[in-house]
Every structure is written in C-alpha cells, then in structure tokens.
Amino acid sequence: MDTSKKTIIVFSGDFDRVFAAFVIANGAAAMGDDVTMFFTFWGLNALRKPEKIKVDGKTGLQKAFAAMMPRGTDKLKLSHMNFGGAGPRMFKHVMKQKNVMSLDELIESAREQGIKFVACTMSMDVMGISPEELIDGVECVGVASYLGEADEANVNLFV
Amino acid sequence: MTVTTEELKALSADLVVDARGVSCPGPILAAKKAIGGLAVGGVMEVQATDSGTLKDIPAWSKKMGHDYLGAFDEAGCIKLYLRKTK
Numbered sequence: 001m002d003t004s005k006k007t008i009i010v011f012s013g014d015f016d017r018v019f020a021a022f023v024i025a026n027g028a029a030a031m032g033d034d035v036t037m038f039f040t041f042w043g044l045n046a047l048r049k050p051e052k053i054k055v056d057g058k059t060g061l062q063k064a065f066a067a068m069m070p071r072g073t074d075k076l077k078l079s080h081m082n083f084g085g086a087g088p089r090m091f092k093h094v095m096k097q098k099n100v101m102s103l104d105e106l107i108e109s110a111r112e113q114g115i116k117f118v119a120c121t122m123s124m125d126v127m128g129i130s131p132e133e134l135i136d137g138v139e140c141v142g143v144a145s146y147l148g149e150a151d152e153a154n155v156n157l158f159v
Numbered sequence: 160m161t162v163t164t165e166e167l168k169a170l171s172a173d174l175v176v177d178a179r180g181v182s183c184p185g186p187i188l189a190a191k192k193a194i195g196g197l198a199v200g201g202v203m204e205v206q207a208t209d210s211g212t213l214k215d216i217p218a219w220s221k222k223m224g225h226d227y228l229g230a231f232d233e234a235g236c237i238k239l240y241l242r243k244t245k
Contacts, residue, residue, distance in 0.1 A: 023183065023184050026184050026188060027183075027184045027187060030184065030187045030188050030190070030191040030219065031187070031191075031218075031219055031222040031223065032222060032223055098182055099180045099181055099182050099185070100182040100183075101182070101184075101185060109188060113191075
C-alpha cells in the first residue's frame with residue numbers, strides 16, 4: 001500500500017463545504033492515507049458541542065461572537081439556498097432518502113479511521129471558543145503545526 | 160488484470176460486502192472495513208447500487224495494492240471483484 005498524507009483546512013462553517021471536506025477526508029483514509037483536518041475560523045463551529053457550555057474569562061465581544069455562531073453540525077448553514085434554515089433541512093431530508101451518510105456519521109467514521117482533528121488556537125481566541133466547547137479529541141495548535149503536517153502531505157485542500 | 164464476465168460469475172467470493180443502497184463514500188468505507196477479515200489471496204465481492212463504485216472500487220484497489228478483477232451488473236446490483244494481495 002502506497003501510504004501518503006493529506007491535509008485539509010476547514011475554514012468554512014457552511015454545512016455543504018464541511019460535508020464535502022469530511023467525504024474527501026474519509027475517502028482518503030479509506031484508501032490508506034493519513035489525514036489531518038485543520039479547523040480554523042468558521043470551520044470551528046462544526047466541531048462545537050451542541051450544548052451551551054459556560055466558560056469563565058471571556059470578554060463581552062468573545063461571548064457575543066460565540067453566542068451568534070452555530071453550535072455544532074446541526075446548526076450549520078448552507079452556502080447557497082439556505083432559506084433561513086429551511087435549506088439545510090431539505091438537504092438533509094434528500095440525503096437521508098438517498099442513503100447518504102449524515103455529517104455526524106462522517107465525523108464518527110473519520111474518528112474511527114484515525115483522522116486527526118486539529119483546531120487553530122488563534123481563531124478560537126478571536127471567536128471566543130474555548131477547547132472545552134469543542135468535541136473531544138481535538139488538538140489545539142498553531143499554524144506551524146499545520147504547516148509541519150502539510151510539508152509531509154501530497155495533497156492539501158482549503159475548504 | 161481484468162477477467163471476463165463469465166470468469167467473474169464463476170468466481171466464488173471468500174467475502175461478500177453488501178454496500179447496496181449506500182452512497183459515496185459508503186462503499187469504499189465498507190470495503191476498507193471488510194478487507195481486514197479476508198486472507199491474502201482471497202477474493203472479495205462488493206455489491207453496490209451507486210454507479211460511482213464502478214470507478215471508485217478499481218481506484219481504491221489500485222491505491223491499496225489489491226488486484227481489481229472486474230465487475231458486472233446483475234439486475235441493478237453492481238458486483239465488483241478484487242483479490243487481496245497483501
């Protein structure tokens with residue numbers, strides 16, 4: 001098996017974009033590749049726990065940012081045709097009909113396959129998201145850690 | 160290595176993976192999960208209904224280093240065969 005490495009930067013928090021990133025990540029892992037997904041800015045919202053978690057030490061603006069952004073996969077918007085939240089519901093309905101895996105299933109599968117999730121501490125800080133608000137098993141890193149991984153990868157995507 | 164449909168139909172698979180009704184990337188995830196349970200030299204049959212698997216399973220086999228043998232359609236069910244090489 002010709003193992004190589006893939007890195008994916010998940011910058012967007014749009015449901016469809018995050019979904020595509022996880023399909024590619026899962027496919028690559030199934031083909032024997034090591035995969036690292038680097039979540040930054042809006043992409044962090046995909047990794048947020050759905051429940052509200054009280055964290056001390058946030059500034060007013062950080063609190064406001066965190067409150068305004070979607071918490072978790074179920075709250076993500078579509079990049080097109082969002083229709084005030086009706087779009088994602090229609091999308092999910094059709095995906096279920098077509099037996100497409102759900103975003104949560106893809107994330108679960110990514111974990112099972114050993115895909116590494118890393119989150120950018122700088123954007124977490126700006127957006128008022130603390131590590132305990134993210135799902136378990138996410139490593140919080142800086143840009144150099146990502147670049148170190150990207151150096152070893154033969155494919156790098158920015159989503 | 161590609162064999163004829165008649166030869167494929169005569170093959171008895173050591174492992175059958177049912178990925179019917181499942182969309183991309185389900186079939187390759189199913190194939191990856193299942194192949195661990197197959198001995199080297201064994202033949203795996205993947206059953207699918209997503210037409211993309213006709214291209215995906217050969218690509219997956221090539222990447223993983225297994226021998227893709229071929230596929231045929233049987234009443235809307237695509238049957239793909241590969242031999243585990245390592």
